[in-house]
Amino acid sequence: MDIIVCIKQVPDTKDVRLDPETNTLAREGVESIMNPFDRHALEEAVRIKEELGGTVIALSMGPPQAEAVLREAISCGADEGVLVSDRAFAGADTWATSYTLARAVVTLGNFDLILCGKQAIDGDTAQVGPGMASQLKLPYVTCVQKLRTMDETGLVVERMMDDGYDVVRLPLPALLTVVKDINEPRVPSLKGKMRAKKAEIRILHAADIGAEEQCIGLAGSPTKVVSVFTPKPRGNRTVFSGTPAEQVEQLFAQLRDIL
Amino acid sequence: MLIVDKEKCIGCGVCEANCAFGAITVEDGCAVVNDRCTLCGACVENCEPQALRIEGAEKSNKVNLDEWSGIWVFAEFRHGVIAPVAFELLGAGRKLADARGVSLAAVVFGDGVEAAAAELIAYGADQVYVVDDPELAQYREDVYGRIMESLIRDQRPEVVLAGATAIGRSFIPQVANALNAGLTADCTHLAIRPEDGMLLQTRPAFGGNIMATIECPHSRPQMATVRPKVMAPMPPDPSRQGEVIRVEVPEGLLRSRVEVLESVLSKQDKVNIQEMEILVAGGRGLENEKGFELLRELADELGGAVAASRAAVDSGWIPYPHQVGQTGKTVCPKLYIACGISGAIQHAVGMQSAETIVAINRDPNAPIFDLATYSLVGDLFEIVPLLTNKIKENRGR
Amino acid sequence: MDYFLTEEQQMIVDTAREIAREKIIPVRAELDERNEFPTSILKDMAKADLFGVFVPEEFGGLGGGCFEIVLVLEELARGCVGVATSFAANALGIFPVMIAGSQEQKEHYLPDIASGRRWAAFGLTEASAGSDASGVRTTAVLDGDEWVLNGTKQWITNGGEAQIYSIVAMTDPSKGPRGASIFIVEDGDPGFSYGKKEDKMGIRASATRELIMKDCRIPKDRLVGRKGTGFITVMKTLDISRPGIASLGVGLGQAALDEAVVYAKQRVQFGKPIISFQAVQHMLADMAIQLEAARALVYATARHIDGNAKEVSKVSSMCKVFASDMAMKVTTDAVQVLGGYGYMREYPVEKMMRDAKILQIYEGTNQIQRNVIGQELNKEYAA
Incomplete structure (x- = not known):
C-alpha cells in the first residue's frame, strides 16, 4: 500500500496572543508545528504500512523551512519527505493549494491512498482535502474517525457526521481526511529521528510539477483578502473590584434578574 | 509579490508587528520581506506611508460576472428533516438577495424531500430546486458534489451559501474546486458591497486570532459556508408564495464510487449546549479535568450546562461536543459564564452573541474582558465556589 | 546548566x-x-x-x-x-x-x-534477604539437563508483568555468597508463579509482586555466567544501576521544583505573589541548589562508569544517597510551598512526596550505601 500523507506546517495558534496595547498579534515565542490533524493522518498511514507493507511519503507545500515538519514525519515513520516550495506559490488560497498539491501528487506518480488531516488549525477551512480529490478525480471521504478494513481493492471507513457516523466503502485509489478520534499518534522514535536527520528532502518547484502559472499562488486564487482587522469590544462593560467574595456579591446583585 | 517601495518606507516597523507569519523584518530602516509571506495583506492595510503593495498576475480564467445572478442556499436534508442551518442561511440570503435585487433560491436533495419545499419558501426562498431520488437517501460526497455542480453550471447563481455542517464542509469544497470558484469557510458575516455588488465574506483567520474579509473578484459563484447558529432565520410565513422546481438528474450523476453501508445515529450527548439558556464554560485556566467539577456544580445550581474552550478540549479535560468557538459550536445563551478562558477570537466568535457574558480570569489583560458584560479579576478556584454557594443560599431562602 | x-x-x-x-x-x-x-x-x-x-x-x-x-x-x-x-x-x-x-x-x-x-525484572530480595543479600534461601539444583529452582522472591518490581527474570539462587548453600548463581526464568516456565500485587505508599504505577518457584524446571543453559559467580554479577549490576535510581531522584526533584515555582508565581497572598516573599524564595533557592548538585554528581558518576573506571562502588553509592535524599527533601518542601493545596490529591506534589520515599529504600537502603562508602574509604586510606 503506497500512501501519500499531506502535512502542513502551521504556527501554534494557541500561543498567539493579541497585544492589548497595539491590538496586533504578538508573535514572539510562537512555534511552528505540524498541524495536529495531520499528525493523526500520518499515524494512520504508518500503521497501515506496518500492517500491509508499502511506503509512506509525506508531502507538504510551504516555504523552505517547512522542511522541518517533513523531517518530523520521517521520524514518526514516513519513508520520504517531499516539499513543494516556490515563491510563485505565495498567496495561494485553498483552490490554488489544492491544485498545487494535486499537481505534486501527479508528479510523484503511483499511490493507493492519500491521507489528509480534517483541516489545518491556522485556517480551519477543511477545503484542501476535498479540493485535491476534485482535482485528482478521486473518490474521497472526509472526517474519517475509524478505518475498519482495508485491502488492495478498497476500504471501509467510518465517516463522522453531525448526528453519528456513516459506514462507507470506497475503492482505491482514494483520498481520506481524518479526525483526531482515528488514533493516538506515537512519539517520534530515536531511530526515526536519526534517519530524519540524514534524510534528503526532495524539493519540487512550480516548474517541476508542471503547474500552470495562472493556477498557482495569488493568481490562481479565486478568493482575495480585502481587509484584516481585530473586532471591537462590546459596549456596556462593568469590571468589579475587591476581594473574590465582594466581587461575587456585586455579580450576584446584577444577575439576580436573570436567574 | 509583496513589493516594498523603498522611497516611501520609513522603517516604522508597524508591518513587522502586524505580520502574523514573521515574514517582514525592518533592516537598515526599510522593510524586507522573506519567504514566509503569504500575501495576506495585513501589512499593506496598516502601512500609513503606503509603502507596501501586493502585485501579481491575476487569475486569467475570469468569468463574465453579468451572466451570474441570484442567491442560492443549499438546504441540507437528512433523516427526514431540513437542517435548521438552512433556515438561518435563508435569513441571511434574503438580505443579500434584497440588497442585490435578485431572487433567493433553496436547493434540496434527498429521498422524499418535496414536502420540505413549502417550509423553505415559508422561511424566505423564492424558488426551491428539488432533486428527489431514492439514490439520494444517503449522503455521498461525489453524488452530492456532481449534482450541485451541474445545477450551478445550468442556473448560474452569483452566490451559493451552505451550512458548515459535516455534509456541507465535506462536499462544497469539491464543488467550488470543480467550478474554479472561490469558497470561504465558516463565515460569521456576509454583506453586499454597494458599489459593485460584490459579496463580502468575513471569517476568523489565523487560528481565530484576527478577522478577515474576503471577496471573489473574478470568479462565480461566490461560495461561502456558515456555521449553525451564526445567522438568524426570519420568522416563517406559511402564506409566502414561491416556485418549486423539480430537477431530474441524469442517472450518470447518481452513480457513485462510494457506498454507504450503514448510518449509525449515536446517542446524542445528554445536553446540547446550543440549546441551553445558561452555560458555564471553562478554559485552560481550569488546569485539569477536575477543574470542570467546580463548573458542573455551578451549572447544576443554575440549571445550565458546561461548555469549554478549544484549549480545554484539546487537553482532553472534556469531550468535543462541549466545545464553543470557531472549531466547536456557536452558542447564544442568555447567560455565558467564562471561567479561565482567555478569549481568543477563536472562542469569541462562538459565544459573543450571548446576551450576558460574565468573565472570571486571573489575568486582567485577558481579551475575554473586552467581551464581558461583567468582569471578575481573580482566582476562579476561589470565585466559582463562592458564586455557587451564593446561589445555593439564595435558593434556600 | x-x-x-x-x-x-x-x-x-x-x-x-x-x-x-x-x-x-x-x-x-x-x-x-x-x-x-x-x-x-x-x-x-x-x-x-x-x-x-x-x-x-x-x-x-x-x-x-x-x-x-x-x-x-x-x-x-x-x-x-x-x-x-x-x-x-x-x-x-x-x-x-x-x-x-x-x-x-x-x-x-x-x-x-x-x-x-x-x-525484564531482577529477582534478588527475599523475606530473609533484604539489605543482607547473603540471606538468599532460594536454591537451584541440577537435575540432568535441567535446573530445579525452589524459593520465593519478595517485592520484585515488574513481577508478573515482565517475561524475563534474572533470579539469584544458591547452587551451593554451604559456600555462602560464593555459592550463589544467576538464572533466567521466563514467564510460563513450569513451577513459576506470582504472588499478589503489593499495595504501596508510592510509585503505585509500578507493579511489585512475589515470584514463587516451586520445583521450577528450566533448561540447563539458563545459567548466567559461571556457577558461583552470582554475587559478583549482582554487585556489578547494582554498581551500574544505582546512578539510574539517583537520576529518578533528579527527575522527581526537578518536577517538584517546577510545580513549586509555577505555583509560587501564581499564588497571591497579602496582595502579592508568594514568590516575592523571601521565606519562599529561600526555600526555592535551596531546592534548586540541591537539585543541581545532585544532577552534577549523578551525571559525573554515570560518565565515570561509562569511561570504564575501575572503582565505581563508592561514587555509585554516593550519587544514589545524595540524589534520593535530595528528592525527599525537595518534594517535601514543594508540598510546603503549595501549603494546603500541596497536601491535596488535586495537585501532583503530594504524589511526588510519596514517590520520593522509595528512592531512599530500594536498590540498597541509603544506610547500606553509606556502609559501602565508609568501607571503601577505610580501604582507600589503608595504606
Missing part, C-alpha cells in the same frame, strides 16, 4: 521528555489512584526506541551506556517515578545478561529487550 550533551544524547532527552509530556503526565494521577501498571505507556516507549538505548548496537539497540540510561530515567521521572521505575527495573533485570551472559543468551534476549517486545 549546560552539560554539553551530544546531539544523540539530546535526542534521547527530547524523546523521553515527549513520552513524559504526551503519554505519562496526562494519566499519572489515574495510574497512581488505581494502582495500575502502565502497559500502554511502555509500548509507546518501545515504539520510540527508548528500550534500545542501553542495548549494544549489534543486538538491535542504540549502544548507549549508563549516562544515556540516566538521561532517559530523569525525564521519565519528571513525569512519574512509578512509570520510570518500571523502565529502570527492566534494565536492572537484563544487566546480568549483558554483564555475564553468553553470546547465545545475549542473542536470544537482547533484541527482544531493545525492541521492547519483552521486559
